[in-house]
Amino acid sequence: MNVLILGSGGREHTLAWKLAQSPKLGKLFVAPGNAGTAEIAQNMPIGVNDFEKIKEAVLQHDISMVVVGPEDPLVNGVHDFFLKDVALVKIPVIGPQKAAAELEGSKQFAKEFMMRHRIPTAAYQSFTADTLEEGYTFLEKLTPPYVLKADGLAAGKGVLILNDLREAKEELRTMLVDGKFGNASAKVVIEEFLAGIELSVFVLTDGVGYKVLPTAKDYKRIGEGDTGLNTGGMGAISPVPFVDKNFMDKIHDRIVKPTVEGLKMDDLPYKGFIFIGLIKVGDEPMVIEYNVRLGDPETEVVVPRIQNDFVSLFEAVANGTLDTVDLAIDGRTATTVMMVSGGYPEAYEKGKEISGYENIQDSLVFHAGTKVEDDTVQTSGGRVMAVTSFGTDFKEALSKSYENIEKIRFEGMNYRKDIGFDL
Numbered sequence: 003m004n005v006l007i008l009g010s011g012g013r014e015h016t017l018a019w020k021l022a023q024s025p026k027l028g029k030l031f032v033a034p035g036n037a038g039t040a041e042i043a044q045n046m047p048i049g050v051n052d053f054e055k056i057k058e059a060v061l062q063h064d065i066s067m068v069v070v071g072p073e074d075p076l077v078n079g080v081h082d083f084f085l086k087d088v089a090l091v092k093i094p095v096i097g098p099q100k101a102a103a104e105l106e107g108s109k110q111f112a113k114e115f116m117m118r119h120r121i122p123t124a125a126y127q128s129f130t131a132d133t134l135e136e137g138y139t140f141l142e143k144l145t146p147p148y149v150l151k152a153d154g155l156a157a158g159k160g161v162l163i164l165n166d167l168r169e170a171k172e173e174l175r176t177m178l179v180d181g182k183f184g185n186a187s188a189k190v191v192i193e194e195f196l197a198g199i200e201l202s203v204f205v206l207t208d209g210v211g212y213k214v215l216p217t218a219k220d221y222k223r224i225g226e227g228d229t230g231l232n233t234g235g236m237g238a239i240s241p242v243p244f245v246d247k248n249f250m251d252k253i254h255d256r257i258v259k260p261t262v263e264g265l266k267m268d269d270l271p272y273k274g275f276i277f278i279g280l281i282k283v284g285d286e287p288m289v290i291e292y293n294v295r296l297g298d299p300e301t302e303v304v305v306p307r308i309q310n311d312f313v314s315l316f317e318a319v320a321n322g323t324l325d326t327v328d329l330a331i332d333g334r335t336a337t338t339v340m341m342v343s344g345g346y347p348e349a350y351e352k353g354k355e356i357s358g359y360e361n362i363q364d365s366l367v368f369h370a371g372t373k374v375e376d377d378t379v380q381t382s383g384g385r386v387m388a389v390t391s392f393g394t395d396f397k398e399a400l401s402k403s404y405e406n407i408e409k410i411r412f413e414g415m416n417y418r419k420d421i422g423f424d425l
């Protein structure tokens with residue numbers, strides 16, 4: 003069958019690499035894709051939110067499955083768009099419908115969902131411009147640091163953590179009244195600060211059955227020792243070494259199971275990946291956030307460890323037969339290190355020629371922000387490429403990633419040399 007992947011990052015290159023291994027795959031398309039996906043699939047210059055163009059391409063190329071990488075088109079209702087169109091209704095979309103995508107599209111929706119289904123998460127209240135004064139009073143009752151979250155999608159920038167009460171009040175006002183994050187911060191969730199170590203759990207569900215995928219830990223800050231600005235992710239490790247059976251059982255019983263059952267109970271149709279951002283507080287798992295997609299760069303370590311055929315796996319999601327599938331997981335550890343443009347996550351230059359990645363044998367190179375121009379592969383984003391390696395433990399895997407990253411060159415290249423430092 004012909005498959006279309008929506009997206010253009012390292013996550014999508016990894017999914018393309020995995021799907022391309024399936025004997026069931028006909029032709030693979032990626033929209034819009036990057037230089038890495040262009041090597042193994044056909045890129046199409048279509049934006050992920052251009053549903054009419056996506057429809058045209060699906061019909062023209064006889065595509066019979068669509069896998070959605072990023073959250074935007076899901077929150078905008080790409081799955082519903084297919085279901086409402088007689089020409090597209092039979093074509094499965096991997097990714098939840100709009101109503102369920104609100105788990106990521108609205109922080110308040112996610113918090114209400116967790117409260118309703120008794121899923122452990124930080125205490126919270128939400129506010130609008132009309133209730134700004136109540137917001138100030140709520141902040142006064144909390145102890146620092148203060149956690150302010152724009153309700154809507156804000157490209158990963160919508161969470162502020164502040165130590166000073168005056169600053170927190172000022173930011174709350176800027177978010178609600180001045181539209182700091184546009185319409186996304188017309189509502190703000192203020193929540194209790196949780197101290198602990200973070201990890202991510204991924205679940206694939208067909209709406210009834212589900213599979214818990216390997217755990218992962220990502221490194222979001224630009225600077226070593228987790229300092230400096232937040233990025234989309236500078237590296238990742240899977241599995242997370244501190245997750246033992248007892249802790250995983252807690253995650254499953256208190257979080258994963260009630261999440262999937264809650265979706266069913268609330269009539270939120272969900273066929274796709276659930277990304278649960280967790281924090282380990284003492285010995286207890288609590289939910290920081292839901293995302294309705296795979297993580298990036300977590301995908302670059304989670305997906306290579308799954309040995310199943312991905313076309314079959316996605317068919318089971320579409321057909322509602324996921325319960326009959328056995329997952330096969332590679333027991334080794336996978337690590338990935340992200341190479342980024344100089345200056346990222348602030349202003350950076352694009353269009354730098356990349357060399358040296360073609361000859362890497364014992365690591366996987368996944369492209370993120372790359373493009374082909376003038377017959378060369380060039381940088382086209384902040385996060386440029388991820389180098390994934392396997393090892394018996396994360397140290398062995400990391401040393402391979404670091405050894406191979408040294409072979410890659412582009413002007414201004416930067417990467418964190420301390421992935422896994424806290425483990």
Ligand code: AMP
Pocket residue numbers: 124149158160161193194195196197200279290291
């Ligand atoms: P999010 O955009 O929801 O992933 O939040 C970004 C980051 O803010 C998370 O990865 C956490 O590091 C941090 N964060 C969010 N909520 C809390 C909380 N309640 N307590 C502590 N840290 C938090």
Ligand code: GLY
Pocket residue numbers: 220234235293296297298299300
């Ligand atoms: N790595 C975090 C994310 O994909 O949101």
